[in-house]
Amino acid sequence: MAEILVVDDEQSMREFLAICLRRSGHKITLAENGEDAMERLRNQPFDIVITDLRMPGNIDGLGLLTAIKSGHVRYTAAPNGTPSIIDPEVLLVTAYATADTALAAMKQGAYDYLTKPFQVDEINAVIGRALEKRALVEENLALRDRVAGRVRLANLLGKSRPMQKLFELITKIHSARTSVLITGESGTGKELVARALHTEGLRANHTFVAVNCGAIPDDLMESELFGHKRGSFTGAVTDKSGLFQEADGGTLFLDEIGELSMGLQVKLLRVLQERRVKAVGSTEEVEVDARVIAATNRDLEAEVARGAFRADLYYRLNVIEVWIPPLRHRREDIPLLAEHFLRRFGAEHGRSLQLSTEAMRKLETYDFPGNVRELENMLERAVALSSSAVIGVSDLPPVKAPRSEPVAEFPTEGVDLDRVLSDFERGWVMRALEQTGGVRKRAAALLGISFRSLRYRLEKLGIEKGDAPTDDEAPTEDDK
Numbered sequence: 081m082a083e084i085l086v087v088d089d090e091q092s093m094r095e096f097l098a099i100c101l102r103r104s105g106h107k108i109t110l111a112e113n114g115e116d117a118m119e120r121l122r123n124q125p126f127d128i129v130i131t132d133l134r135m136p137g138n139i140d141g142l143g144l145l146t147a148i149k150s151g152h153v154r155y156t157a158a159p160n161g162t163p164s165i166i167d168p169e170v171l172l173v174t175a176y177a178t179a180d181t182a183l184a185a186m187k188q189g190a191y192d193y194l195t196k197p198f199q200v201d202e203i204n205a206v207i208g209r210a211l212e213k214r215a216l217v218e219e220n221l222a223l224r225d226r227v228a229g230r231v232r233l234a235n236l237l238g239k240s241r242p243m244q245k246l247f248e249l250i251t252k253i254h255s256a257r258t259s260v261l262i263t264g265e266s267g268t269g270k271e272l273v274a275r276a277l278h279t280e281g282l283r284a285n286h287t288f289v290a291v292n293c294g295a296i297p298d299d300l301m302e303s304e305l306f307g308h309k310r311g312s313f314t315g316a317v318t319d320k321s322g323l324f325q326e327a328d329g330g331t332l333f334l335d336e337i338g339e340l341s342m343g344l345q346v347k348l349l350r351v352l353q354e355r356r357v358k359a360v361g362s363t364e365e366v367e368v369d370a371r372v373i374a375a376t377n378r379d380l381e382a383e384v385a386r387g388a389f390r391a392d393l394y395y396r397l398n399v400i401e402v403w404i405p406p407l408r409h410r411r412e413d414i415p416l417l418a419e420h421f422l423r424r425f426g427a428e429h430g431r432s433l434q435l436s437t438e439a440m441r442k443l444e445t446y447d448f449p450g451n452v453r454e455l456e457n458m459l460e461r462a463v464a465l466s467s468s469a470v471i472g473v474s475d476l477p478p479v480k481a482p483r484s485e486p487v488a489e490f491p492t493e494g495v496d497l498d499r500v501l502s503d504f505e506r507g508w509v510m511r512a513l514e515q516t517g518g519v520r521k522r523a524a525a526l527l528g529i530s531f532r533s534l535r536y537r538l539e540k541l542g543i544e545k546g547d548a549p550t551d552d553e554a555p556t557e558d559d560k
């Protein structure tokens with residue numbers, strides 16, 4: 081069924097078309113001339129316009145065609161602003177088809193033309209083809225609408241090419257059952273991508289459960305994931321179901337999967353293969369349907385190579401890999417993100433804020449080793465510190481160049497090199513700790529030094545343990 085507008089000055093022709101098109105199941109609206117047709121086109125969307133070429137009045141068939149194809153008469157009163165409007169297909173009807181007028185009409189974008197007198201079959205066939213074309217165009221537009229040109233997918237923002245690609249990928253895989261491994265540097269948005277996969281997909285009505293594999297002590301992790309039976313260990317006073325069951329029908333997000341112990345890796349692999357879990361202390365297996373999305377900022381392949389991560393589990397998780405590029409590789413996203421965070425933090429303080437041009441330039445050229453999270457933190461701090469409506473360069477943290485620039489003039493009183501160097505070192509160490517919320521192991525990774533070396537430096541620089549509140553990690557094998 082199509083909405084068809086028939087435009088002809090001849091009543092008999094209008095009636096003939098109306099009768100046979102209605103018989104084919106279409107909805108027909110009639111107009112006597114070009115002006116009348118324009119009026120109707122503005123008030124209602126049509127799929128097809130069949131118009132006579134020669135009509136009295138100011139607007140003939142070609143004029144109407146031009147008006148339609150140039151967007152001059154477009155139905156815009158649709159709800160929710162301007163949806164993707166596809167202009168109607170135009171079929172021209174003429175008694176005197178000359179090669180010229182036909183060619184001119186096709187050039188202007190007419191779908192086809194018919195010469196009078198024509199058969200009912202003929203017009204039905206042309207309408208059928210025109211509708212098929214529309215369906216295709218509509219489908220393509222819907223696809224494109226869903227991704228391209230969008231600067232947001234769920235809570236993810238991004239207009240850069242890599243982010244657009246990422247949106248496309250998420251749209252393709254959100255409803256699959258297969259595991260996904262999300263990789264990317266710290267602060268690139270891995271958790272946000274995991275949540276987007278969940279909320280955009282078919283599991284959105286079920287629970288999204290996030291668990292940080294690095295934050296739960298190994299001996300508790302198994303019961304966290306799979307649950308336990310009462311009395312299975314000291315403290316297990318009741319039966320408890322695990323996170324896998326909590327995420328049944330939904331998504332289980334295993335963050336920092338690289339931190340999972342070897343023992344648990346084996347157990348997780350089994351669950352992924354069999355889709356059944358066995359609670360600690362139980363002999364019974366229960367079926368679960370949780371989609372597993374894992375994330376890591378480690379190079380898992382390298383971990384596999386050095387024997388710290390099971391290859392079979394890696395391949396199970398990595399059925400689809402989603403890599404999020406670092407922010408410095410997609411600088412186009414910086415202004416978009418900066419403005420977003422500024423609006424958000426401004427709103428929290430009831431203020432409407434702006435970035436100065438220089439401040440924006442500074443952000444756009446900065447490398448953001450801590451990626452989006454670092455940008456977010458920077459702006460939160462700037463909003464808290466600045467009292468003016470325009471955030472300037474001075475409100476941003478002093479970003480020291482990685483290479484220390486020699487000072488122009490050597491101070492006559494000389495310098496205390498050890499102090500200069502340790503101040504410099506302290507600055508970077510503090511920034512790394514800030515960046516990681518005080519987690520020293522991650523700070524060490526950001527600084528490219530071992531955990532042990534960072535601990536030594538913290539002591540040497542006199543940075544108190546109180547400055548690293550959430551630190552609770554013991555050194556691992558690679559710190560030796």
Ligand SMILES: Nc1ncnc2c1ncn2[C@@H]1O[C@H](COP(=O)(O)OP(=O)(O)OP(=O)(O)O)[C@@H](O)[C@H]1O
Nearest residue numbers: 235236237265266267268269270271272377452453
């Ligand atoms: N594309 C984005 N659009 C909007 N906000 C983003 C985007 N990417 C990241 N963020 C924000 O940046 C912060 C860090 O994101 P997220 O926690 O998802 O990163 P991550 O990759 O999981 O980091 P980590 O490796 O440290 O766990 C969050 O506050 C998140 O909301």
Ligand SMILES: [Mg+2]
Nearest residue numbers: 270271335375
């Ligand atoms: Mg994370």
